[in-house]
Amino acid sequence: MTPPTSPDGNRPMSLKLYDLALADRDIRPSPFCWIAKFALLHKGLDFETVPVGFSNKQDYPDPEYGRVPVLVDGDEMVKDSAAIAAWLDKTYPEKPLTATPGEAAAAEFYKAWLFAAFFPAVMPMLVTRIHALAKKEDKPYFRQSREERFGKTLEDLAAAKGQKEKLEKAVELLSAPLSRFSYLGGDAPNLSDYLVMGAFMWPRLSTAKDIYTAPEPVAAWTERMLDLYDGYARKAKRPS
């Protein structure tokens, strides 16, 4: 099936990204959904986002899978941010998300590092805030699923000490590439930028103010990432 095209005759119009939303449906902090959004923007594809909560699995395109992001492109359903990135590169090969296999390998390393260093540092700082911002009917599911995953109450998780220092120590590592290059992708953003900026969107959109200080090269890169694609990420609503 050929997807319907936009007025310029090039871009498919049917792309739908299922995107995690909090009680305010305009607040969309999921780092994994952000990777998918950045990848779609990178490709220059039109897409619409469909907000879903934590618990209303019946509204997900695959309730059994029960997670987002899920991209629906006509008859195709693509689940998980890594699969979405790979599928976009296969289906829309122009503007690849990585220019070489070496860049694709590096993206895997950045991702592993985010899971080893960034997420464990930031998660305790966000978990009760996200609970507070979640839709009322999502709160019990959010609490139960996270407390099961981490083996602690949200409040015990949030009581962890020294997380800001751990987070800043992790983020510091990005100064090395970003002192020499404008993007992790070099002269232009690639998948590695979207993976890391996706992760950075999580604290940004779960809090009213920044919860850590990034070193100058990383702060400057963050601003550049917020400005990309007509300021798409900068326009994303933060809690007040």
Place this chain on the structure above:
Amino acid sequence: MTPPTSPDGNRPMSLKLYDLALADRDIRPSPFCWIAKFALLHKGLDFETVPVGFSNKQDYPDPEYGRVPVLVDGDEMVKDSAAIAAWLDKTYPEKPLTATPGEAAAAEFYKAWLFAAFFPAVMPMLVTRIHALAKKEDKPYFRQSREERFGKTLEDLAAAKGQKEKLEKAVELLSAPLSRFSYLGGDAPNLSDYLVMGAFMWPRLSTAKDIYTAPEPVAAWTERMLDLYDGYARKAKRPS
């Protein structure tokens, strides 16, 4: 000045790499010297290594600078592994060490990660072994310079607990790119492979047996790196 050429008429013969050696002059464990050696091998350049000890600064090409690697190419003297890699790419542009700015940016990240995670984990496991393997006249200098740098005696450094676990946790991160790709450079090795394998040569050549277990994708990559360039790294002498 045109450098002298080898019998095939292409390769300069005058490249000399000053390389750190232990009491056995064939044992050359310096990770930074290894980066330079891998970069020279990558370029297919003929070079000879000149062994120097820790303390005989008068034999260094720049005694005041007092560190290695230093590459001497005819009239040029290039100091520090990063400068050597950059200089080789500028002077011998064929077979660049990174294919894209994105790969070069990733190499900076791998390097920062080595300094944040790998070296601090492995250093305490090696420091008294290297002292034991150093030339007799190098031992006082090695002890004094390292004890000053770290603010502890070598023996106190070596007494640190849990280093093997820290090291294995660090190395684990490399499984992510190396499960999907043969090299950190993707299909072929690039500067990132040489940075990381350079670091891996440090424990390999300071000990008779491996001091940590790498997960399978990392172990397989290590074997591939040892095999490169006619097994140059595999042939490097280990202590008995």
